[in-house]
Amino acid sequence: MIALAVLFCGLLSQEKAPPAADGIYMLCREVEGYSGETLELKDGKFRYWFYSDVVTDKEPKYPLEGTYTVKGDSITLTHPDLYSPTRTLAVVNGVSVVWRDDGLKLYKEKQRLHPYAVLLKVEHPVHKDPHEGRPSISRLETEEMRKRDKKEYEERHNEKPEEIRVLLRARSLEGDRHMDVYKKEIASARAQPDPKLLAQIAALLGQGSKERIPAGMILEDLFAKTYLVPEPPPFLQDPAEKKKALESLVGALSAAKDRSAVEELVMVFLRVSGAGKIDLDLPGAGVRLKLEARADGAKVYDSNASVGDIYWVKVIAKVIPACQQWMREQLAK
Numbered sequence: 001m002i003a004l005a006v007l008f009c010g011l012l013s014q015e016k017a018p019p020a021a022d023g024i025y026m027l028c029r030e031v032e033g034y035s036g037e038t039l040e041l042k043d044g045k046f047r048y049w050f051y052s053d054v055v056t057d058k059e060p061k062y063p064l065e066g067t068y069t070v071k072g073d074s075i076t077l078t079h080p081d082l083y084s085p086t087r088t089l090a091v092v093n094g095v096s097v098v099w100r101d102d103g104l105k106l107y108k109e110k111q112r113l114h115p116y117a118v119l120l121k122v123e124h125p126v127h128k129d130p131h132e133g134r135p136s137i138s139r140l141e142t143e144e145m146r147k148r149d150k151k152e153y154e155e156r157h158n159e160k161p162e163e164i165r166v167l168l169r170a171r172s173l174e175g176d177r178h179m180d181v182y183k184k185e186i187a188s189a190r191a192q193p194d195p196k197l198l199a200q201i202a203a204l205l206g207q208g209s210k211e212r213i214p215a216g217m218i219l220e221d222l223f224a225k226t227y228l229v230p231e232p233p234p235f236l237q238d239p240a241e242k243k244k245a246l247e248s249l250v251g252a253l254s255a256a257k258d259r260s261a262v263e264e265l266v267m268v269f270l271r272v273s274g275a276g277k278i279d280l281d282l283p284g285a286g287v288r289l290k291l292e293a294r295a296d297g298a299k300v301y302d303s304n305a306s307v308g309d310i311y312w313v314k315v316i317a318k319v320i321p322a323c324q325q326w327m328r329e330q331l332a333k
Helices: 002-013 101-110 143-154 162-171 180-189 195-204 212-223 239-255 259-273 316-332
Strands: 023-026 035-042 045-052 064-071 074-078 086-092 095-099 118-122 277-282 287-293 299-301
Touching (some): 023 095, 086 101, 101 118, 162 180, 162 195, 162 212, 195 239, 239 259, 259 299, 259 316, 277 316
Antiparallel strands (some): 023 118, 035 045, 045 064, 064 074, 074 086, 086 095, 095 118, 287 299
């Protein structure tokens, strides 16, 4: 208990605000294929750049520019288009950071790092590409965190069914710089996606799932050309095999637990089937599913739901069969 108290006090001491906020802060390189965030603070003014593989029709033009104020360890950025404008300044493991609230909460409660919710200070100016020169989130890890992470790494995904466990372990294999092991496994799996595997992926795509992000990446790698597997899946070359794969995807929707899982599965269907868009109103569930998979690879999410059930958990039993019916109608065309 004493050791834990000392560790916790040490972590809290690292949460103090740095002497000055000025500098360049960036999202870590571990998520660079999916998102980027760069914040420049200088003399009470800021510039801000952001990108994501998820886009909307209301994307602002970057950089956003405005002023900021610091009160204690809290920094507030003044701009109407900025997501999470009030954040927290701190020093973690000797590195100055800017926390988003959800990242700070996770760190304080569980001493874990949310790679999308903390910006690390870098010692170089903003380049022509404002996301160039990103730091690794490993700079924030203490020795105790590394030991815990090593044990968890060795035992990772042991509890998962074999089909998805093989891919999750291969995707997270340390030392495999070019992900050759994963590429070999995904090449075999994408020849014709196993319905059991797709159902297992669907079950991991919901809010709160620790494997939500890698499961989504695996789903993309199975059905589309990606930066890891730039060749199209083999089943796309044969209409009958393509229809079979899409039917398996439709069936996997039954394992979805909430809105997040439904939207990701349907989005893949829209892209691969060629349907492109869905605007499905489900008044009986208080849900409108509105998505678009654009030809340039952009994904547009514009769904809505009843207040109090934004993730469709209470009405998921109504949403899933309606979506499956719509998807099967597209396959029949």
